[in-house]
Amino acid sequence: MFKSVEEVQQRFREARYIATRRIATVVYLAERMGRPILIEGPAGVGKTEMAKVLAEVTGRRLIRLQCYEGLDEGKALYEWKYAKQLLYTQLLKERIGELIEDTHSLPEAVAKIAGQDDAFFSYRFLSPRPLLSAIQADDEVVLLVDEIDKAEPEFEAFLLEVLSDFQVSVPELGTITAKHIPLVVLTSNNARELSDGLKRRCLHLFIDFPAPRDELEILRLKVPEISERLAQAVVTAVQRIRVMELRKPPSVSESLDWARSLVILNAETLDPAVVESTLTMLVKYEKDMERVKGALDRVLADLN
Numbered sequence: 001m002f003k004s005v006e007e008v009q010q011r012f013r014e015a016r017y018i019a020t021r022r023i024a025t026v027v028y029l030a031e032r033m034g035r036p037i038l039i040e041g042p043a044g045v046g047k048t049e050m051a052k053v054l055a056e057v058t059g060r061r062l063i064r065l066q067c068y069e070g071l072d073e074g075k076a077l078y079e080w081k082y083a084k085q086l087l088y089t090q091l092l093k094e095r096i097g098e099l100i101e102d103t104h105s106l107p108e109a110v111a112k113i114a115g116q117d118d119a120f121f122s123y124r125f126l127s128p129r130p131l132l133s134a135i136q137a138d139d140e141v142v143l144l145v146d147e148i149d150k151a152e153p154e155f156e157a158f159l160l161e162v163l164s165d166f167q168v169s170v171p172e173l174g175t176i177t178a179k180h181i182p183l184v185v186l187t188s189n190n191a192r193e194l195s196d197g198l199k200r201r202c203l204h205l206f207i208d209f210p211a212p213r214d215e216l217e218i219l220r221l222k223v224p225e226i227s228e229r230l231a232q233a234v235v236t237a238v239q240r241i242r243v244m245e246l247r248k249p250p251s252v253s254e255s256l257d258w259a260r261s262l263v264i265l266n267a268e269t270l271d272p273a274v275v276e277s278t279l280t281m282l283v284k285y286e287k288d289m290e291r292v293k294g295a296l297d298r299v300l301a302d303l304n
Ligand SMILES: Nc1ncnc2c1ncn2[C@@H]1O[C@H](COP(=O)(O)OP(=O)(O)O)[C@@H](O)[C@H]1O
Pocket: 016, 017, 018, 019, 042, 043, 044, 045, 046, 047, 048, 049, 050, 187, 218, 222, 252, 253, 256
């Protein structure tokens, strides 16, 4: 367990993640209170990475549920290994035949086979998916429910239920209760509004694009080869581009990619030619590109 907010910040930094005081406070409280964390914010600001680093620094195993449209309980919780069940019934055909040999009617035969249910609906044929894996785990885990906004609201309601009591009922097997309450992190890119219930259950954290000072730290940490001068120029240029009302403003992942490509190209300063030829690292839409190119003087003013 973390002893203080400062310790969270320090351990995250050792794991190469810059946690602002706000992020570190939420992490600290969530671990103390045993509450899930819901992180919202634009793509590429370090939401998924935060969960991974949380697992790393707490020595917990990471179990990840990646959400998508159409994700249902079966895919998230457990499925029966249908093919294996079928194969076993094929291989056991004779034994099953023997079993119903002396029955005299169909209902009697069905009843006799039903008596063998336990053999086919046992852990041997159960395929746990991430949610059940997290609940069943013998060790302590971080459960990352990534991009929950991509799943349907019905799934969200189901998830809320799981997060409330950390137990699931498998009709054929009974109720499975968590040995350790997982540390849960949910992320959302705000594709849609999440339910009040889910927000209430979680400690809420909004991660926005980083302040210049923090982004500089991230750059130094993740692209250590970069010169101090170039790193500062990159951060300032990116911050200026971010306020340009683009369709997709560059995120941390883009500024890292840009910085890495500048290092590979041995760029020492941000001259217009090198910026123009590497701009695709930073902006992904043609319209955005034209806009930035048109304002390059302003973006690069006083940088070199
Ligand atoms: N605060 C941070 N400290 C270190 N690296 C960061 C930070 N924020 C973002 N990154 C880096 O930015 C990239 C994108 O992060 P990611 O977690 O995938 O974003 P998201 O899940 O929010 O879309 C990763 O390479 C990550 O390491």
